[in-house]
Amino acid sequence: MPTYGQFCPVARTAELVCERWMPLVLRELMLGSTRFSEMQRGVPLISPALLSKRLHQLVAAGVVTAHGEGRSRTYEMTPAGWELYPVIEAMGVWGQRWARSEYGADELDPSLLMWDMRRMLQPHGLAERRTVIEFWIRGGPPRKSTYWLVVDGAIDLCLVDPGQQVDLRVNADLRALTQVWMGDRTMVEAREAGLIEVLGPPRLAERFPTWLGHHPVLGGVARADAG
Structure with missing residues (x-):
């Protein structure tokens, strides 16, 4: 070396x-x-x-x-x-x-985003029982559009259908979901713009934005030009 x-x-x-x-x-x-x-x-x-x-x-x-x-x-x-x-x-x-990312096409990867969320999210706070969340992600590479998070004491990321009943579906634009995770925009803003849609039982759908939140370390860091 x-x-x-x-x-x-x-x-x-x-x-x-x-x-x-x-x-x-x-x-x-x-x-x-x-x-x-x-x-x-x-x-x-x-x-x-x-x-x-x-x-x-x-x-x-x-x-x-x-x-x-x-x-x-x-x-x-x-x-x-x-x-x-x-x-x-x-x-x-x-x-x-x-040096905050501008989320260009060459920097966006749905698999990496889902992997990062899987390891940083906490399982508690979403539901009292096993919950399966299906993500439909648009705007990414072909064949990288559907993922499943199985929340049950721990969180597992599945790249193929786990064969369990889906409790919540999240239909999201890749760039918007990445921005929400990294703290560049709120879930409310993304949903109002039609970039993220959460489908499922109202009680579960209402909990999801708070449960997802943003990256626990970097999501709260402001841009230098934002003071």
Whole structure:
């Protein structure tokens, strides 16, 4: 691995953390991804070979530990790794404030959006029993339009019909749903504009916008030009 050739701890940290894709791999680990396949879902554009290399670098640096072999192999942050959490969080907050996305077509990915919501949402507060929410997302790539969240003590994201009764359907424009999740517009605004429609029993449909809310860390960060 190339180095900056300096004893400075900023340089030493940057040699590991600032490698291409590394902050995103760390983000996935910090958000609960423990398996290779889970990290691929959170960073879909990284090649398997490069993801494997980055994980190997993190293990070698003592930031991550690996357990098991083959498909059963899992990864876990060490205390040294968790000390990097404020660094990665600060990168997200700074980016949301000063380099906020304009949600161009090349940045919108319904699978990544649904994966992010799945791991950040809390299961309680929606219903007292198992609830299946079907999302119809328009404006994204072909064959990436329908997803299911199964809420039952935990939240599972299904890419194929789970074969259970659907309790709530959400018909949403991809850009609008992403903006709501990231705090750029409210669910009320998106629904009034006809960009998001929630179909189901009134009691459940009324709870859904509050339950979904927005990204718990970045959704409340204002743009720099908004004061």
